[in-house]
Amino acid sequence: MELRTLRSFVEVVRLESFSRAAKAVYATQPTVSKAVRQLEDELGVQLLERGPGQGVRATAAGEVVYRRALTMLAERDDLRAELDEVRGLKRGELRLGLPPLGSSVLFAPLFAAFRRRYPGIDIRLQEHGSKRLEELVTTGELELAASLMPVPLQFEWQAVSREPLAVVMPEDHRCAGQDTVAMTELADSPFILFDSGFALNPIITAACSRAGFSPTVAARSGQVDFIIALVAAGLGIAFLPRMIARQHPHAGVRYVVLDDQDAAWEMVLIWRRGGYLSHPAQAWLALNREAHSPEAVEAHD
Numbered sequence: 001m002e003l004r005t006l007r008s009f010v011e012v013v014r015l016e017s018f019s020r021a022a023k024a025v026y027a028t029q030p031t032v033s034k035a036v037r038q039l040e041d042e043l044g045v046q047l048l049e050r051g052p053g054q055g056v057r058a059t060a061a062g063e064v065v066y067r068r069a070l071t072m073l074a075e076r077d078d079l080r081a082e083l084d085e086v087r088g089l090k091r092g093e094l095r096l097g098l099p100p101l102g103s104s105v106l107f108a109p110l111f112a113a114f115r116r117r118y119p120g121i122d123i124r125l126q127e128h129g130s131k132r133l134e135e136l137v138t139t140g141e142l143e144l145a146a147s148l149m150p151v152p153l154q155f156e157w158q159a160v161s162r163e164p165l166a167v168v169m170p171e172d173h174r175c176a177g178q179d180t181v182a183m184t185e186l187a188d189s190p191f192i193l194f195d196s197g198f199a200l201n202p203i204i205t206a207a208c209s210r211a212g213f214s215p216t217v218a219a220r221s222g223q224v225d226f227i228i229a230l231v232a233a234g235l236g237i238a239f240l241p242r243m244i245a246r247q248h249p250h251a252g253v254r255y256v257v258l259d260d261q262d263a264a265w266e267m268v269l270i271w272r273r274g275g276y277l278s279h280p281a282q283a284w285l286a287l288n289r290e291a292h293s294p295e296a297v298e299a300h301d
Contacts, residue, residue: 003076006069008035009047013066016055039065090120094280097126097133097145100222101198102244102267106161107146110291114284121280129197129222137270143281148199149266157268158285160292165203165263166245166255168231168238176254183211183260190218190236192227200265204239207263228253241265 004025011021012032022029040047047062058066094114098107111123126133126142133145138154151157167181173189175181187208193201193215208215218236221227225248227238232252240248245255269288271277277285 003073005035005039006072008032009039010066010069010073012036012048012056013058013062016057018056089118089279089283092120092278092280093122093124094278094284095124095126095141095143096284097128097136097142099130099133099146099198100127101194101200101224102161102241102265103127103146105243105247106267106292110284110287113291114287117287118280118283121283129195130199131197134270137272140272140275143275143278144269144271144284146267147270148203149268151268151270154273155270156273157270158288160267160269160288161243162264162266163241163243165207165239165258165260165265166242167258168228168240168245168253168255170231170234170237171252171254173237173254175256178256180259181256183207183258183263184213186237187211187213187215191215192219192221192230192236192238193217194227195220195222198222200239200241203263203265207258207260210260210262224248 008021008025008027008031011024012018015021015024018029018032018036022032025032036048043061043065045061046059047065049057049059114121114123126136128136130145130147133142134147134152134155136142137145146160147155147157149157167175167186169176169189175185191204193204205215219227219230221230224240224244228248228250230236231238232250239258240255242255242257269285271281
């Protein structure tokens, strides 16, 4: 039993005419008539009543076959749609933006898993600070990017990770032996911040504002290791998400958690609100949900 034969039969019943059915399936009337006769022969039952001047009507058996045929044809359409989705993930391109800070911890494993699952998808990766990445998503040059909360209203977002900040301080700093430190205790320490364009800077300066002071900035850099080395040399203190600080042990420095719930480093994936997301982009978001769900994070910890 061929689906093309069933399609012809369904159209004859629906349109109550062989000629109109032939037009619907882009075939000749003799071809459609032959298809219905073959179906009747295969099933061993009459499916249609053909009355002169009365059109075509389905018999009781024909009604059963008609209902079943509709289901089979719908399943065929669903199959084609699902295969189209699969084909869409066997080739294509994902235009992705990631920031220098945190990507090695949060996204390198995700990148590798995506490559294994979808080897035919090319990932066109750009690395910038969060503000620049937001600009590139707005202009459409990037489809997805990682940024920090809060994000502007023109973006939709999906959570990745939320971490408290750790204060990176010299081991001889007066607060180095504490488990946590309040921002007010750091007012007289010089700050080493990231370069402009890093979304972590406004989080730090906002925390200072809540504590009632403006920080003295001793240096800026875009390199985590260099910032830690400057702290070890006694130039000042710095701030890192706790999970990133754990990845960078260094002699001469201590990591103390900042006691400020509002000064969290909350990484998200963003895309244009209402914008089209390609199949590769949707697959990346789905993989991110798997990797960074509460259950997955708990298992990882």
